[in-house]
Amino acid sequence: MRVVTAIDSLKGSLSSMEAGRAVREGILRADPEAEVEVRPLADGGEGTVEALVGGMNGKTQHVTVTGPLGKPVTCQYGIIEDTGTAIIEMSGAAGITLLTPKERNPLHTTTFGVGEVIKDAIEKGCRRFIVGIGGSATNDGGIGMLQALGYGFLNTAGEQVRYGAEGLSELTAITTDHVISGLAECEFKIACDVTNILCGEQGCSAVYGPQKGATPSMIIQMDEWFGKYASLAQKNFPKADPKQPGTGAAGGLGFAFLTFTDAVLESGIRIVLEETRLEDHIRQADLVITGEGRLDGQTAMGKAPVGVAELAKKHGKPVIAFAGSVTKDAKTCNEKGIDAFFPILRGITTLEEAMTPQNAQANLTDTTEQVFRLLKTASTLKKITP
Structure with missing residues (x-):
């Protein structure tokens, strides 16, 4: 499986590249044979x-x-x-x-x-x-x-x-x-x-x-x-x-x-996507991973993860998003090309604890691992089902 990650920074916790590397670690835990390419993502603002x-x-x-x-x-x-x-x-x-x-x-x-x-x-x-x-x-x-x-x-x-x-x-x-x-x-x-x-x-x-x-x-x-x-x-x-x-x-x-x-x-x-030539990398991928610190209705209005999803859908690629937190109106992101999204918090915690870089990285990696274990299991079941 060839995976491209392009995740916006989790502000106050992880940079774009740090988040991408955390996702890559989780993918490789579940599927050591996967090819994972980490690409930068930003919206022209901070980061x-x-x-x-x-x-x-x-x-x-x-x-x-x-x-x-x-x-x-x-x-x-x-x-x-x-x-x-x-x-x-x-x-x-x-x-x-x-x-x-x-x-x-x-x-x-x-x-x-x-x-x-x-x-x-x-x-x-x-x-x-x-x-x-x-x-x-x-x-x-x-x-x-x-x-x-x-x-x-x-x-x-x-x-x-x-x-x-x-x-x-x-x-x-x-x-x-x-x-x-x-x-x-x-x-x-x-x-x-x-x-x-x-x-x-x-x-x-x-x-x-x-x-x-x-x-x-x-x-x-x-x-x-x-x-x-x-x-x-x-x-x-x-x-x-x-x-x-x-x-x-x-x-x-x-x-x-x-x-x-x-x-x-x-x-x-648009500038960032063009400068990083993300479309060239997405074109060769089987799956695209994106995300940001908080996925909500504003994300669907054209923020960075939706920009990635639009490029992916142009080439018929499935898209998964990870976020530090999600809101009820984040479901509108499904209409904008993000096929499924997952919050990474794995237990009751304070905001300060959740945003500690070490905790954010661990949560992102662990959540990614479980999602990709599911994907791998589903793929195996599909192969053996008559």
């Missing part, structure tokens, strides 16, 4: 760097950059040397989890560090980028990132505007005289699963501003500044379109990428 670096023979990089409030932070990203590809999660440089609730203030938080990570990767020879932009603490329209890449976002005195959304209030000119060498050669795939536009009731300030610390008055101000920013950009950058779906992602970072770089916004899971 994407770890999954793709671990599953595609990449190298992890660490670089000290400007954090969301101007203090230095260490950001991890990955490089796949074979393709000159950098894998970046913007949240590593400008994420909301880098701040305490009291520190959140979109007037001051900046994406400058994101640009510094990109610059570091360019200097190391990367020209292809996969950038996950979820979990941002910012609402600066991406100008901080662009400033780090050499764009001028200038005030009336011809100086760079301040960090954060308040910098947009000072903006009078955008220049390209000092854009770093190599940026024009780069292409960006932006993992973006939201469709919000830049301004208005469905814009980034109104929809996501509150969770980043914005008050109602801030939201009104920032939305006005974004409108002026977009109008200024449209004068000299023909790709600027603040009404394009996704331009409001990550506090306007989507707009910055689409307007000022060679970028496309795509579903995170």
Whole structure:
């Protein structure tokens, strides 16, 4: 039997590759002759760097950059040397989890560090980028990132505007005289699963501003500044379109990428599936294993395990999923190509105990073993039944 595993991380417990290896161990206990291939899986958000670096023979990089409030932070990203590809999660440089609730203030938080990570990767020879932009603490329209890449976002005195959304209030000119060498050669795939536009009731300030610390008055101000920013950009950058779906992602970072770089916004899971060429591996498999930390109704809405299941069904392959826990509405996953799913908890336990990596790995391996013992028994019975 040839089995391909592609499991999303069990956040707080196991990485994608660790989960896959735990499944492989369980399969081989039940069927030592099985061929099991472990492939990485992520949805473009947290865990994407770890999954793709671990599953595609990449190298992890660490670089000290400007954090969301101007203090230095260490950001991890990955490089796949074979393709000159950098894998970046913007949240590593400008994420909301880098701040305490009291520190959140979109007037001051900046994406400058994101640009510094990109610059570091360019200097190391990367020209292809996969950038996950979820979990941002910012609402600066991406100008901080662009400033780090050499764009001028200038005030009336011809100086760079301040960090954060308040910098947009000072903006009078955008220049390209000092854009770093190599940026024009780069292409960006932006993992973006939201469709919000830049301004208005469905814009980034109104929809996501509150969770980043914005008050109602801030939201009104920032939305006005974004409108002026977009109008200024449209004068000299023909790709600027603040009404394009996704331009409001990550506090306007989507707009910055689409307007000022060679970028496309795509579903995170679609990018990962394409980059890892998972379909090529599924095509040769007899069975596909997927899963995530919690399988529920949201999974069926297009999360990573369903993306795997869709590929498998394209080639007529059966799909089994494992999860740390499942909810009643997880049964909708059966309608999306997951033929059967199994929770891995094997007894009464606390959440803290269940999420301990050692326990999660053991539970996943042991559950997999029993499922594959059943499959092996069923196969034997089928052969001997007249």
